[in-house]
Structure formats: C-alpha cells, structure tokens
Amino acid sequence: MSSGLSLADHITLELRADIIGGRLLPGMALVENDLVSAYNASRNTIREALHRLGQEGLTRYVRNKGVMVRRLGADDVRDLFKVRRTLELQAISASQPLRDYQSDRMLEALEATELAREREDWRAVGTHSLAFHLHIVGLLRSPLFDEFFTNVVAQLRLVFCAAPDESRFQAPWLARDRQIHDLLADGDKRAAGDAMSLYLDDSEHLLLQMLAPSSHH
Numbered sequence: 001m002s003s004g005l006s007l008a009d010h011i012t013l014e015l016r017a018d019i020i021g022g023r024l025l026p027g028m029a030l031v032e033n034d035l036v037s038a039y040n041a042s043r044n045t046i047r048e049a050l051h052r053l054g055q056e057g058l059t060r061y062v063r064n065k066g067v068m069v070r071r072l073g074a075d076d077v078r079d080l081f082k083v084r085r086t087l088e089l090q091a092i093s094a095s096q097p098l099r100d101y102q103s104d105r106m107l108e109a110l111e112a113t114e115l116a117r118e119r120e121d122w123r124a125v126g127t128h129s130l131a132f133h134l135h136i137v138g139l140l141r142s143p144l145f146d147e148f149f150t151n152v153v154a155q156l157r158l159v160f161c162a163a164p165d166e167s168r169f170q171a172p173w174l175a176r177d178r179q180i181h182d183l184l185a186d187g188d189k190r191a192a193g194d195a196m197s198l199y200l201d202d203s204e205h206l207l208l209q210m211l212a213p214s215s216h217h
Contacts, residue, residue, distance in 0.1 A: 011039050011049035019058055019069065019154045020130065022123035025161050026071040030059060056151045058158070072159045074211055080159070081204040083152050084133075088200065091139040092193045098184050105135045106181045113174050122167040126160040129170070132177050136196075163210045173203070 005013075018024040030053075035046045050067045053059040057076075062068050072080075098106075109132040116124035130153045137149040163169045176199050183192035 006045075007039070007041055008045050008048040008052070011035070011041060011045065012052045014039075015049065015053055016056070016058065016150070016154050020150075020157050021127055022157060022161060024069050026069050026158050028069045029065060030067045030069065032066070056154070058151075058154055070155075070158060071162055072155060074208055076155065077159055077204060077207050077211065080152060080155055081200060083149075084200055085197070087137050087140070087145060087149055087152075088133060088196055089193055091137050092180075092184065092189055092196055095139040095184065095189060097187050102135065102139065103181070103185055105138070106132055106184075109135060110174065110178055110181065113177070117170075117174060120167070122170045123161070125170040125174070126157065126166065129173055129177060130156060132181075136180070159207060159211075163207065165210070169206060169210060173199070 015024065015030070024030075030050060032043060032046055032050075035041070035049075036043060039046070050059060054061065054067070058070055059067050060070050109128050113125055113128040113132070116122075116128055134146070134149060134153055137145055160166060160169065176195065180192050180195050180199070183189075183195060
C-alpha cells in the first residue's frame with residue numbers, strides 16, 4: 001500500500017487484471033460477500049471498487065442479480081476500435097526509433113503469446129497479444145493514455161471471451177504483431193502504420209462477424 005493507492009484502488013486494479021487475464025468472464029457475478037472475504041475489506045470498500053469498474057464499462061448492475069461482468073456487443077466493438085485506431089496509429093506515426101527497452105517489452109509479449117499458442121491456451125494468447133498493443137500505445141509516453149488504454153484492453157478482453165470460438169479468432173494475429181514490431185525496429189513507421197491499420201480493420205471485421213447472431217448457430 002506504499003504506492004499511495006487506497007484499498008479500493010488496489011481491489012479495482014486486481015479485478016481489472018482478472019478481467020484482462022481472462023479469469024473473470026462476461027456474465028460472471030461479482031458477489032459482495034465473497035469479495036469482502038477475499039480482500040478482507042469492508043462492504044463500502046468493495047462497493048467503491050465495483051462502482052469504479054462500472055464506470056470503466058467493465059461491470060453492470062443487474063436487478064435481482066447484483067453486479068455482473070459486462071457482455072459487450074457490436075456497438076461496443078465499433079467504439080473500441082475507433083479508440084484503437086486513434087491511439088495505436090498515432091503512437092506509431094509519432095514514434096521515434098525503437099529504444100532497446102521498448103523493443104524488449106514488445107518481444108517479451110510476443111514470446112509469451114507464442115508459448116501460450118503452443119499450449120493452445122487461447123485465452124492467454126489474447127491476453128499477451130493485448131499486452132503487445134499496450135506497449136504500442138506506450139510509445140506515446142503518456143501515463144494518462146496508458147491508463148486509459150488499459151481499460152480499453154480490459155473491455156477488448158471481454159469481447160474476445162464472448163467470441164464463440166476464441167481459438168479461431170486468436171490464431172492469425174501473432175505473425176502480424178511480430179511484423180509490426182519488426183517494421184518499427186527497422187524504423188519503417190509508414191509500413192508499420194499501414195500494417196497496423198489493416199490489422200485493426202481485419203480484427204474488427206472478424207469480431208463483428210463472430211458476434212453476429214447468425215454465427216452462433
């Protein structure tokens with residue numbers, strides 16, 4: 001607790017991390033009594049954390065059921081990808097040549113993605129791929145954007161979980177993430193931006209296709 005964050009802050013961050021990690025899935029209930037026990041916290045503290053998650057678009061209150069992890073739909077996906085295009089493409093176009101530590105962070109995320117894919121742990125594949133994109137936004141060197149995009153990533157994670165076949169969705173992206181890193185490492189921002197733009201178009205299209213009612217049958 002030396003970081004200056006309150007207990008409610010820490011609980012909010014941990015629950016958000018559980019969403020990004022695919023441990024809390026869309027439709028799961030966040031039961032107040034269970035959280036009080038798990039975090040040894042007061043009801044007010046738990047309510048404050050749940051309220052913040054609601055403000056971040058990660059939970060919602062359902063009458064007679066309590067607080068649930070949100071299910072996101074097609075309109076949410078379109079909105080999230082507007083944000084992704086704005087931040088990720090700007091991060092690439094404004095970037096300086098990659099520093100070693102920036103490249104290392106991206107490569108670590110790519111290697112973790114590859115290991116998860118070998119294990120066929122598709123949920124982890126999605127989580128590590130999103131970490132790569134967090135590092136792309138990190139090129140802007142803005143703590144505010146980093147914090148904002150972490151919340152975007154948590155919402156994207158909920159969309160990925162809702163896809164009827166997560167393995168089908170996750171399989172194509174690792175090679176494309178690696179290509180974007182390599183172009184940035186070579187200093188070719190224009191080609192990296194073009195690759196990212198196409199990546200985001202294809203990703204959005206596939207997600208919308210998978211969330212369409214007809215694809216569930």
